[in-house]
Amino acid sequence: MSAGVGVDLENLWIRFGDFVAVRDANVNINGGDFFSFLGPSGCGKTTILRAVSGFLEPSDGRVLIGGNNMKGIGPNKRPTALIFQNLALFPLMKIWENITFSMEIRGASAKERRKRADELLDMIALPGQGDKLPSELSGGQRQRVAIARALCAEPDVLLLDEPLSALDLKLRQHMRTELREIQQRVGITFIYITHDQGEALTMSDNIAVMKAGVIDQIADGKTIYNDPSTAFAASFVGENNVFRGKVKRVMGNEALIETNRSGDLVARISSANQGRMKEGEDAMMFIRPEAFTLAPEGASGDHFVTAKVNHEEFEGNAFNIFMEGEGGKELKVSIPNLGQSFEDHTGQNITLEYETNNAVCVPAGELAAE
């Protein structure tokens, strides 16, 4: 698709009294991108979206849409359409009236509106349902109506505030693909907000990971998953095992970490932190459950971890081993099920091996609360 209208946040601050909801956010969103803000509840995602759509004036900094400063421009004058966290369909209007509300405002005739509504209803796979009321639709159908209503306004930027959070798991997964399809079809910029890392990873071109009003990392999904820049990003996106310790030695883009429990381990320094890890400083290293393999007994070295097995479970596609980990948290290992034999290790000490490239270390920081 041709480049749509981009959105830029420059040094954006939003305060409520003394409380800082968004702290110095700098984001460049390319036109036509599917961009996600990912973060736990209350981290300021909705606040950012409201600043983009014009319901909130930034305390500081600027919001640019298509390169134009949006200061002083009200929500009804911005080329954005917002899909609310609770959808906010007009309960007393029929579906077709809901969908074409923006046309009514522009003074379109009922006939034109009907026609456009039918087109959009076909697009969202709800043909012939235009005469129902929102209360007469299922959650997933309402969801799609909200999308159609926003698209009918022909915005340059579509803002979506956790639109799938009210749906059950199966529908949510279905809607993910559908949303992505719609975005590729209409080719406009989508800014998507979620606290579900799965949603963010599957749909987005780029993701901003947020924590308590601060943007930790902006990158595509693969980079965020494999090369997190902060401890929070590493622990929030996907499952991760954490090892705390101190930096013993830095060797190029690798570091030897003296861990609290598992001896000295080697890890790759994440790209954002290269040159910033100093010997003797606190550090954290992360290894994904699926990055471990079982090692022969007694093997030792800087890429082996030995611990006692608490319990094991069989998950179908993988065997999960839960071992004694740090600070009361279990160390999780996931061995893919390829039909191999698998003996029970409960109560025994086993040794695991990983490749240095699959372990990543960052300066010590806050973890995502689980």
Next chain:
Amino acid sequence: MTPWECLTFEWFGALFSDERILNGIWNSILVGFGTVILSVSMGLAGALMLTQIWPKLRATYYTVIIAPILIPGVVLGISTLVFWDRINRMLGLGADSFLSNGLFLTIIGQSTFIASYCMLVLVARLQRYDIALTEAALDLGATHAQAFRKVLLPFMKPAIASAAVLAFLASFENYNTTTFTFGEYPTLTIELAQKVRYGITPAISALAFIIVVLTVFAALANEANLRRKELVAKARKEATVEELSSGRIRMPGFLSSNWAAVALVVVACATVVVVGTATVYSPQQCIADVQEQKRLETEERINELRRQRDLRRQQQQEAEQGNAAEPNQSQPTGNNSGFGNVFAPSALSGEEEEASEAEEAPSGNNSGFGNVFDPGSLNSGQDN
């Protein structure tokens, strides 16, 4: 004579030919509509303000806005009068200016507290309003005015209707505020109050009957409407897409599940029958019959009294004279014997008074009730 002894509709006629009552009803309706418009808009503004105001001020604001309900209507009436009179004088206007107009003052005076009622009704609905709906409308390009008109107002419509009905009823029945402000425009309650000072006539009962019937009708109509909407909503929910698009939904029978409506229909039929029979039957004849019956009863009573009196006199004479007196003494006038008057003067006069009172009764205008039943007395307002 009591109203149920002779069924008649002439009191409705009397009611509707009474200039002052009709004028009162008209004024009440004028005031009612004025009050509805003013109170509902003030109530809506107050309710919106309550949801928008700075949270710390909310409790105070609520107390202030609800206070008029707690203030006696008399105080509101006097205050309205005094306040607008001051303003009137400050502006240097005469006593016949718009600001001292009875209609204006009554509407303003009533609205001071009826607006608070309206606000309570509206706030209840407004609390269920999701402000995101207004934001959604703005986001889709609507101006604030459009968002208000197309989204908030339709949502508030049922509550606005309830508030309007409430305001109208409250205004219609208001007396103690209006009594200070009505000026040249006495409302129905004022007229009634002035009338009942001279006694209650059945015309008032007729009016009460009309008001009760209208109120019940309005309530039932409202109930039926709500129920119909519910049923339609339910039917829509169960309907399939094809049914919806072909508009083939049949509304379930209204009467099948509404007992109040059934009762109403029965009452209506009964009323029609009664009216039909009552008009062929002459109330004058009935009244004459009843009065004739009463005259007969009274005569009997007089005869009885006379018999008793004669009996007593006889006994007295026997006691006095020791021999038998004339046994067939039946003259009502006292001086049948030389001694009779002397021995029982007071008793005799008392009895005679009673008898004369009783004899008067059949002559048509029973002093106890007669005037009251005379429609003519409505205008004359004479004391009995």
